[in-house]
Amino acid sequence: MARTIAVVRTVLNSGFLVAPPLAGRAAFALFRYPLRRGRVRAEEREVHERARTEHLTVNGKSVVVYRWGHGARPVLLLHGWRSRTSRFAALIPPLLALGLSPIGFDAPGHGDSEGRATTILEYRELIGQLHDAYGPFDAIIAHSFGVPAAFLALRGTVKADRLVSVAGVAQFRYLVDGFCTILGLDDGLKADLTRRIERELFPSTESPWQEFDATRRPDDIAVPILAVHDEDDDTVPLDQAHRLQAAYGERLRLLTTTGLGHRRILTEPAVVDNVIGFLTETPSEAVAAEADAEAAAEAAGR
Numbered sequence: 515m516a517r518t519i520a521v522v523r524t525v526l527n528s529g530f531l532v533a534p535p536l537a538g539r540a541a542f543a544l545f546r547y548p549l550r551r552g553r554v555r556a557e558e559r560e561v562h563e564r565a566r567t568e569h570l571t572v573n574g575k576s577v578v579v580y581r582w583g584h585g586a587r588p589v590l591l592l593h594g595w596r597s598r599t600s601r602f603a604a605l606i607p608p609l610l611a612l613g614l615s616p617i618g619f620d621a622p623g624h625g626d627s628e629g630r631a632t633t634i635l636e637y638r639e640l641i642g643q644l645h646d647a648y649g650p651f652d653a654i655i656a657h658s659f660g661v662p663a664a665f666l667a668l669r670g671t672v673k674a675d676r677l678v679s680v681a682g683v684a685q686f687r688y689l690v691d692g693f694c695t696i697l698g699l700d701d702g703l704k705a706d707l708t709r710r711i712e713r714e715l716f717p718s719t720e721s722p723w724q725e726f727d728a729t730r731r732p733d734d735i736a737v738p739i740l741a742v743h744d745e746d747d748d749t750v751p752l753d754q755a756h757r758l759q760a761a762y763g764e765r766l767r768l769l770t771t772t773g774l775g776h777r778r779i780l781t782e783p784a785v786v787d788n789v790i791g792f793l794t795e796t797p798s799e800a801v802a803a804e805a806d807a808e809a810a811a812e813a814a815g816r
């Protein structure tokens with residue numbers, strides 16, 4: 515992988531000096547399209563195959579929806595980039611045991627849905643369609659790119675009692691910053707990519723970097739939030755969780771882990787237990803948990 519990235523870096527940066535439009539289009543294509551679809555893993559298959567499936571449509575693309583349970587107390591699952599709903603398989607049995615009804619979709623260009631790619635606006639549209647059909651939600655559990663989509667939807671008409679962010683992107687601009695950092699793209703190519711995203715993906719949005727930022731207008735979202743993030747996440751750094759915490763203050767509880775990275779965090783039993791505990795705690799337990807978290811933070815600062 516490191517060798518492939520080095521080759522891509524050299525080709526794009528050198529190409530931008532010689533043929534900027536061609537290199538710019540190539541960088542945009544790498545950013546825009548997932549390139550590979552996540553497949554159902556062996557450990558996910560049994561849970562995945564128990565789901566009832568149906569379809570939604572967004573921008574002419576057929577999107578697969580997965581539903582478990584009897585429909586009461588729906589919990590929306592939002593996967594990340596190059597991922598799919600089956601990645602939440604470890605959470606689904608304990609959610610069902612609580613009488614909750616998990617529901618999620620494979621975004622366009624992901625999993626078993628049509629299309630080559632998606633945007634946060636398509637996520638918002640699909641979330642809204644599911645909310646109209648099955649909501650309001652008892653909770654939303656989102657991973658990675660699904661996190662800013664969840665915050666965007668909640669600033670609109672979508673309602674949920676709780677929100678769980680797992681390895682979430684807080685700054686929408688980080689999607690470009692992280693992409694360019696990983697590939698080592700020059701500043702000129704980064705600026706070109708930013709302009710292409712604004713012009714081709716969000717032509718009707720004045721400032722997508724502010725509009726879609728998860729920390730924007732925090733007072734609009736009054737629900738309790740649990741943010742889970744790993745210190746060793748090399749895809750979305752822990753700093754993103756700290757930005758969420760700074761924006762939402764006492765409404766957000768931060769749980770940090772070590773050694774799980776960006777993807778394994780969704781399957782870690784201790785993480786699953788903490789998420790389930792957060793969804794089921796009473797108001798008095800929530801107050802006690804917040805006090806414990808504050809005490810731990812103060813102790814760490816000493």
